[in-house]
């Protein structure tokens with residue numbers, strides 16, 4: 110079919126000047142429409158939002174709002190200071206006069222978390238996520254999100270997570286052996302210096318590769334990679350680049366993220382991220398094809414590999430799933446970088462902070478070790494069932510480990526990890542934006558918001574386009590939920606009757622810790638992450654004494670990375686220097 114009717118084509122050819130004028134007029138019309146849209150929707154609307162009447166800090170700049178304050182302080186600190194000053198509901202300014210509302214009220218949080226279609230991720234956040242990991246679950250919204258989440262949640266069921274933990278044990282022991290060899294080589298009184306962050310990043314990367322799609326990056330031994338491991342190397346490089354390109358987001362990057370197709374505005378680092386994403390995508394499609402062929406060859410019910418990608422492919426190919434609910438190949442492939450991006454950095458940072466606490470608190474370290482040792486087979490106090498490694502494991506006959514459920518029979522270890530997750534949440538703030546005008550209810554016992562005009566509000570009125578911040582780090586620090594000692598690191602708070610009481614307050618997927626969020630977008634990998642963190646900490650403490658090398662060295666949380674990683678104050682690059690020796 111012709112693009113234009115014949116008479117129109119002939120007319121345009123005959124009157125080139127008129128055609129030129131029409132094109133100019135049309136372009137001007139589109140430009141005016143866009144400017145009007147920006148003025149009414151994006152730039153003017155925030156000045157009429159009811160959020161302006163909420164208490165909150167003054168904005169020092171129209172362009173930056175209060176964003177610079179957030180960046181200049183430690184992760185989550187600005188939100189917490191505002192919460193202390195203005196109470197459970199407050200608002201502040203984002204870029205270009207936009208409003209951002211933050212609440213610690215339980216009912217309001219529950220409402221926001223459970224109304225995923227009313228409160229979506231902001232476009233700039235989604236664009237960044239898309240650049241990093243493609244159109245996977247963490248990026249998706251609406252019906253696409255629901256369809257993807259249903260299948261992905263199925264892959265993360267208890268039974269599957271239990272199977273995946275075998276691989277985590279194997280890799281954790283591999284790290285132990287590498288560390289043993291380091292100590293062996295070290296002359297200084299059987300101690301070795303390691304960068305805890307770097308090693309844990311390598312370990313969790315290998316774990317994600319194997320559990321995610323049955324692929325051993327062997328990053329722990331990356332120095333010894335040979336040419337045959339090119340594919341792995343290529344992927345390792347691609348994902349590392351993708352993750353690292355999220356560092357230090359600048360104002361320009363923010364604008365770039367607002368304009369998804371504006372390649373000209375992409376920074377060099379983001380170009381690398383885009384290339385990395387293309388590599389991951391191509392390799393992902395290759396992997397998917399291999400898995401499909403494997404499943405077709407063996408039949409859907411045959412005992413097969415149980416990495417997450419195979420589980421997704423199998424669930425998706427099952428005749429029980431109606432065609433309309435199946436994921437496309439693109440959707441399945443998009444989950445691979447999604448798991449890596451969502452699961453790698455977050456778990457790495459959490460374990461790194463756990464090691465930092467262990468290194469700087471010998472008493473806590475000894476308590477965890479004592480609990481592990483008393484539960485070992487042969488100990489008179491052991492009540493924990495142990496499993497030998499399965500026959501395909503290289504550790505078979507050499508090692509044993511507590512069974513999956515028995516890991517929870519280490520209450521102090523469990524409480525310790527909960528406390529790390531509470532005080533060092535990998536994602537200190539999660540952002541949402543209202544897709545329509547709406548009203549967020551508050552708890553019945555909430556005394557009301559003291560508004561700027563002197564009135565008392567009993568609900569939060571929100572205008573389309575207003576941002577909502579879920580201030581995880583600050584909520585986790587709240588004295589309302591954790592008492593006067595909320596800021597102190599105290600694993601004991603999770604133990605006994607006191608701990609049980611704590612388990613009921615917040616609308617979070619993990620009892621009373623917002624770190625994995627809650628509601629329709631809660632972390633799908635949280636059980637897996639908990640198992641991974643426990644196994645890694647268990648293995649390290651069982652085998653090593655961890656020390657902090659220099660009491661004068663200050664470790665701070667870096668604010669401008671995607672997650673809040675440790676950094677030595679005054680030095681470049683994230684790291685966690687540790688000294689290790691054998692137990």
Ligand code: HEM
Pocket residue numbers: 246247248258447448451452453455456459534535536539540624625626629630631632633634635637638
């Ligand atoms: C300590 C480790 C982890 C932490 C603290 C964490 C935290 C979170 C948080 C806060 C969210 C919600 C983000 C938002 O909506 O703004 C999330 C979502 C998600 N997480 Fe995790 N996560 C961890 C580990 C993992 C692991 C190991 C995986 C996968 C293997 C994973 C996969 C995902 C996915 C796919 C989503 C998107 C869920 C959705 O939007 O429906 N996470 N995570």
